[in-house]
Amino acid sequence: xxxxxxxxxxxxxxxxxxxxxxxxxxxxxxxxxxxxxxxxxxxxxxxxxxxxxxxxxxxxxxxxxxxxxxxxxxxxxxxxxxxxxxxxxxxxxxxxxxxxxxxxxxxxxxxxxxxxxxxxxxxxxxxxxxxxxxxxxxxxxxxxxxxxxxxxxxxxxxxxxxxxxxxxxxxxxxxxxxxxxxxxxxxxxxxxxxxxxxxxxxxxxxxxxxxxxxxxxxxxxxxxxxxxxxxxxxxxxxxxxxxxxxxxxxxxxxxxxxxxxxxxxxxxxxxxxxxxxxxxxxxx
Amino acid sequence: xxxxxxxxxxxxxxxxxxxxxxxxxxxxxxxxxxxxxxxxxxxxxxxxxxxxxxxxxxxxxxxxxxxxxxxxxxxxxxxxxxxxxxxxxxxxxxxxxxxxxxxxxxxxxxxxxxxxxxxxxxxxxxxxxxxxxxxxxxxxxxxxxxxxxxxxxxxxxxxxxxxxxxxxxxxxxxxxxxxxxxxxxxxxxxxxxxxxxxxxxxxxxxxxxxxxxxxxxxxxxxxxxxxxxxxxxxxxxxxxxxxxxxxxxxxxxxxxxxxxxxxxxxxxxxxxxxxxxxxxxxxxxxxxxxxxxxxxxxxxxxxxxxxxxxxxxxxxxxxxxxxxxxxxxxxxxxxxxxxxxxxxxxxxxxxxxxx
Amino acid sequence: xxxxxxxxxxxxxxxxxxxxxxxxxxxxxxxxxxxxxxxxxxxxxxxxxxxxxxxxxxxxxxxxxxxxxxxxxxxxxxxxxxxxxxxxxxxxxxxxxxxxxxxxxxxxxxxxxxxxxxxxxxxxxxxxxxxxxxxxxxxxxxxxxxxxxxxxxxxxxxxxxxxxxxxxxxxxxxxxxxxxxxxxxxxxxxxxxxxxxxxxxxxxxxxxxxxxxxxxxxxxxxxxxxxxxxxxxxxxxxxxxxxxxxxxxxxxxxxxxxxxxxxxxxxxxxxxxxxxxxxxxxxxxxxxxxxxxxxxx
Numbered sequence: 051x052x053x054x055x056x057x058x059x060x061x062x063x064x065x066x067x068x069x070x071x072x073x074x075x076x077x078x079x080x081x082x083x084x085x086x087x088x089x090x091x092x093x094x095x096x097x098x099x100x101x102x103x104x105x106x107x108x109x110x111x112x113x114x115x116x117x118x119x120x121x122x123x124x125x126x127x128x129x130x131x132x133x134x135x136x137x138x139x140x141x142x143x144x145x146x147x148x149x150x151x152x153x154x155x156x157x158x159x160x161x162x163x164x165x166x167x168x169x170x171x172x173x174x175x176x177x178x179x180x181x182x183x184x185x186x187x188x189x190x191x192x193x194x195x196x197x198x199x200x201x202x203x204x205x206x207x208x209x210x211x212x213x214x215x216x217x218x219x220x221x222x223x224x225x226x227x228x229x230x231x232x233x234x235x236x237x238x239x240x241x242x243x244x245x246x247x248x249x250x251x252x253x254x255x256x257x258x259x260x261x262x263x264x265x266x267x268x269x270x271x272x273x274x275x276x277x278x279x280x281x282x283x284x285x286x287x288x289x290x291x292x293x294x295x296x297x298x299x300x301x302x303x304x305x306x307x308x309x310x311x312x313x314x315x316x317x318x319x320x321x322x323x324x325x326x327x328x329x330x331x332x333x334x
Numbered sequence: 335x336x337x338x339x340x341x342x343x344x345x346x347x348x349x350x351x352x353x354x355x356x357x358x359x360x361x362x363x364x365x366x367x368x369x370x371x372x373x374x375x376x377x378x379x380x381x382x383x384x385x386x387x388x389x390x391x392x393x394x395x396x397x398x399x400x401x402x403x404x405x406x407x408x409x410x411x412x413x414x415x416x417x418x419x420x421x422x423x424x425x426x427x428x429x430x431x432x433x434x435x436x437x438x439x440x441x442x443x444x445x446x447x448x449x450x451x452x453x454x455x456x457x458x459x460x461x462x463x464x465x466x467x468x469x470x471x472x473x474x475x476x477x478x479x480x481x482x483x484x485x486x487x488x489x490x491x492x493x494x495x496x497x498x499x500x501x502x503x504x505x506x507x508x509x510x511x512x513x514x515x516x517x518x519x520x521x522x523x524x525x526x527x528x529x530x531x532x533x534x535x536x537x538x539x540x541x542x543x544x545x546x547x548x549x550x551x552x553x554x555x556x557x558x559x560x561x562x563x564x565x566x567x568x569x570x571x572x573x574x575x576x577x578x579x580x581x582x583x584x585x586x587x588x589x590x591x592x593x594x595x596x597x598x599x600x601x602x603x604x605x606x607x608x609x610x611x612x613x614x615x616x617x618x619x620x621x622x623x624x625x626x627x628x629x630x631x632x633x634x635x636x637x638x639x640x641x642x643x644x645x646x647x648x649x650x651x652x653x654x655x656x657x658x659x660x661x662x663x664x665x666x667x668x669x670x671x672x673x674x675x676x677x678x679x680x681x682x683x684x685x686x687x688x689x
Numbered sequence: 690x691x692x693x694x695x696x697x698x699x700x701x702x703x704x705x706x707x708x709x710x711x712x713x714x715x716x717x718x719x720x721x722x723x724x725x726x727x728x729x730x731x732x733x734x735x736x737x738x739x740x741x742x743x744x745x746x747x748x749x750x751x752x753x754x755x756x757x758x759x760x761x762x763x764x765x766x767x768x769x770x771x772x773x774x775x776x777x778x779x780x781x782x783x784x785x786x787x788x789x790x791x792x793x794x795x796x797x798x799x800x801x802x803x804x805x806x807x808x809x810x811x812x813x814x815x816x817x818x819x820x821x822x823x824x825x826x827x828x829x830x831x832x833x834x835x836x837x838x839x840x841x842x843x844x845x846x847x848x849x850x851x852x853x854x855x856x857x858x859x860x861x862x863x864x865x866x867x868x869x870x871x872x873x874x875x876x877x878x879x880x881x882x883x884x885x886x887x888x889x890x891x892x893x894x895x896x897x898x899x900x901x902x903x904x905x906x907x908x909x910x911x912x913x914x915x916x917x918x919x920x921x922x923x924x925x926x927x928x929x930x931x932x933x934x935x936x937x938x939x940x941x942x943x944x945x946x947x948x949x950x951x952x953x954x955x956x957x958x959x960x961x962x963x964x965x966x967x968x969x970x971x972x973x974x975x976x977x978x979x980x981x982x983x984x985x986x
Contacts, residue, residue, distance in 0.1 A: 082890065084889075084890045084893055085890055085893065088890075088893045088896070088897075092896065092897065092900065095897075095900035095901070095903075095904065096900060098904055099752075099903055099904055099908065099909055099910070100751075100752075100755060100909075102904070102909070102910045102914050102915070103752065103755065103756060103759075103909040103910045104759055105910070105914050106765075106767065106768055106771060106909075106910035106911055106914045107756055107759045107760050107765040107767060107768055107777065107910075108759055108760065108765070108767060109767035109770075113758075113759045113760070114761070115758060115759060115760060115761035116758065116759065118761070119758070125759060240737075241734075241736045241737045241740045242736075244740055244744075245740060248743075248744070248747045251747065251751065252747060252750055252751065252754075256751070257751040257752075257754070257755040258751070258754050258755045258757075258758040259758060262754065262757070262758035263754070353981075355980075355981060356980075392700070408981075411812075411981070414816045415815075415816065415978070416812055416815050416816060416978060416983055417978055417979075417981050418975065418978045418979045420979075427700060427702065436704065436706045436818040437702060437704065437706065437818075439816050439817055439818040440702045440703075440704030440818045441700070441702045442816060444813070444816050446812060446813075447809060447812065447813075450809040451809050451810050451812065451813040452809075452810065452813075453726070453730060453808060453810060455729070455730045455733035455734075456726065456729055456730065456733075460726070460729055463722065464722050464723070464725075464726045465813070465817065467715075467718050467719045467721075467722035467723075467819070468719050468722075468814060468817035468818075468819040469704075469817050469818065469819070470704055470705055470712075470715035470716075470718075470719070470818055470819060473718070496733070512813070516704075518702070519700030519702070520700075
């Protein structure tokens with residue numbers, strides 16, 4: 051006789067939840083081939099205007115001011131890296147929240163919440179499936195960018211970049227747990243996700259060097275994991291440095307990740323219990 | 335059956351109304367890799383309405399009964415111009431649904447989908463004001479009419495609350511109020527009491543009856559609640575697989591099996607061939623039908639036998655069941671219902687998909 | 690049977706139809722009520738309302754800050770060489786303030802029908818005698834006014850933070866150009882709303898079109914930076930001539946790229962897009978009702 055969920059070891063059953071959530075989300079995504087093709091190719095169109103703007107303003111492919119601030123005047127790869135890493139923010143901040151809203155809309159959210167498993171693992175499963183699809187899309191976009199804009203990528207560069215991307219994703223998991231917690235409590239959590247996204251977009255160096263912002267804005271940027279990820283990845287890809295040259299930023303990113311994950315995990319479980327007690331389950 | 339007189343005017347008339355849908359299989363991103371031998375043909379055509387002929391007189395409360403997928407909603411949608419039929423015609427209040435669309439829409443009030451077809455973030459009054467403008471009602475007339483309808487629905491004191499704070503039954507009342515805004519001569523009601531508690535359902539039925547009897551409106555009501563059709567309707571049509579199977583008053587329809595009594599036996603774990611077995615012992619029975627129940631939840635299966643008198647059948651039925659070692663829960667003798675008539679005519683249950 | 694006899698037996702219906710003042714009045718009222726309805730729904734989500742007011746500013750800032758970071762200030766000699774003005778801030782602001790209105794056509798109108806489907810009210814709207822186009826126009830009007838508020842906030846913040854070099858005497862002709870641009874954008878938006886009915890992932894179409902228009906419109910760069918083929922394609926959309934025309938009136942020393950008479954160009958585009966939009970909408974309406982696709986998400 052097969053064991054029931056209660057009789058299985060806790061870690062194993064939690065990992066089982068994560069795995070099944072990944073499978074479910076992946077199968078759902080595969081049911082929409084148009085959307086897959088869209089995300090694999092189309093985000094490039096969003097940063098083309100910035101590249102054209104650069105050409106109009108500096109009359110070439112290098113900005114003297116960028117070189118002065120960041121050490122590299124190449125604004126095209128600067129923009130491409132910002133756009134691709136920012137796409138993880140989009141999918142993890144909005145994607146997980148959107149996933150939960152879809153569950154609420156379809157009517158399955160109540161059943162998920164009533165299940166005996168720890169819901170944080172359901173969210174981790176959602177976040178991992180979003181990260182996996184984001185990574186596939188990022189690789190596709192990077193490949194197209196390399197072909198279109200003549201960027202050079204080597205394996206020696208990609209390994210540390212991949213490591214930093216994982217660190218970025220971990221920090222974003224923490225944020226998405228926080229977003230999910232608010233999704234349960236408040237009907238307008240979508241607006242909160244969007245607002246957090248706005249803050250990332252303006253205060254992190256997605257389109258411009260963080261040093262070009264006023265000091266007060268740079269301080270806000272220091273609380274955002276994307277800021278460190280972008281600085282590190284650009285150092286590696288544009289300046290040819292390795293991780294040891296940016297170890298301070300790597301350590302800070304790790305610390306920010308740990309804080310976000312712990313706070314996110316704790317808050318999510320606390321709010322989930324609270325909503326079950328009070329009977330508020332958010333629906334759109 | 336009440337014969338149609340030559341030259342008779344109808345509020346709603348369909349002539350050979352046909353509607354087909356092409357089913358598209360969604361194969362997903364890797365669908366082209368899937369080799370399924372039994373599904374070479376991925377698309378199919380469903381005939382939702384198969385040369386449907388329907389005639390409803392002015393002021394009639396007409397019921398359209400059929401199981402899920404029989405074509406009830408498709409009929410409503412063709413009449414209301416949401417769907418363009420593939421063949422035949424539909425005339426509503428004298429207007430052709432395909433050529434005089436605006437006049438057909440102005441002649442109809444519709445309740446389809448009920449409470450979910452309103453704006454929950456708006457108040458009842460705001461919802462009705464908006465839809466009144468879509469029915470091209472002058473502002474003064476609309477305001478007066480909205481107040482009248484809110485009083486009628488007993489929701490005047492809650493008119494300025496958002497619909498998200500209403501109960502399901504209250505929202506359904508507002509959906510009905512919306513259908514009555516422009517005082518249309520014809521109402522199309524698609525399962526108007528579905529999902530409502532008995533109290534609200536009773537109120538809605540009472541309102542429907544009032545609209546037909548006292549205001550002379552033509553009402554086309556679709557439902558798979560046979561009791562509702564039996565109570566309310568002047569005439570009932572059975573629809574199955576897009577075709578009208580029978581049309582008449584509820585009493586005349588029941589009379590088709592009236593002289594025969596109904597024997598209904600509750601049984602547990604009947605074998606698949608039990609219908610055949612009982613039929614072989616009762617060749618004169620008009621209907622022998624097994625309706626499977628969810629026995630794990632305590633709902634036994636039921637066998638219905640219609641034909642002759644109960645006295646003639648009971649012993650044979652019990653013997654037949656014992657021969658097959660079927661456990662008997664209970665035995666009832668009753669009067670056939672509209673559902674029984676439907677089963678007799680089509681072999682299917684009203685609450686199943688069409689056979 | 691003759692019509693007269695039909696009217697005697699069946700109930701008469703009072704509903705204006707056809708080309709007459711009574712029907713036009715009724716249709717305009719429906720447009721107005723659709724506009725009011727959208728505001729009422731919007732105010733039911735106050736946080737979203739506030740966020741959407743500031744989002745035009747949020748998406749403008751990266752273009753501005755990026756432009757300033759590229760040249761190390763607000764003056765670009767290369768830009769001056771191309772269009773006669775090197776004021777990066779004013780150039781970008783005058784470009785970007787129109788982008789939100791492209792969003793009106795592509796997103797608000799494009800999603801108008803789909804949004805009703807999501808609410809569950811699409812069929813209820815379809816069975817009324819009012820024109821479906823009226824619904825779309827009501828939503829377009831709401832989005833335009835909404836965007837106007839966002840643009841005013843953009844203007845105030847950018848003016849106070851960076852300062853703007855705009856010619857006051859150019860405001861009226863710029864508004865005239867803006868109005869003509871909106872006419873054509875509404876026509877374009879009607880096409881998108883029709884596509885929203887038949888395409889399951891309609892937002893993909895909206896996003897693709899918005900991005901293409903963003904690239905083809907000289908929002909953050911002069912048109913001359915684009916390849917020739919793209920420059921010619923931009924003439925088909927109202928934003929390029931409108932932006933060039935508005936900048937010519939609003940910015941000192943701005944030397945407009947050759948686009949002929951911008952007013953005539955926009956009038957022609959407006960007429961073409963509106964006629965095309967109505968045609969596509971009618972065809973799609975029939976297609977959707979034939980296929981029974983109104984309820985599909």
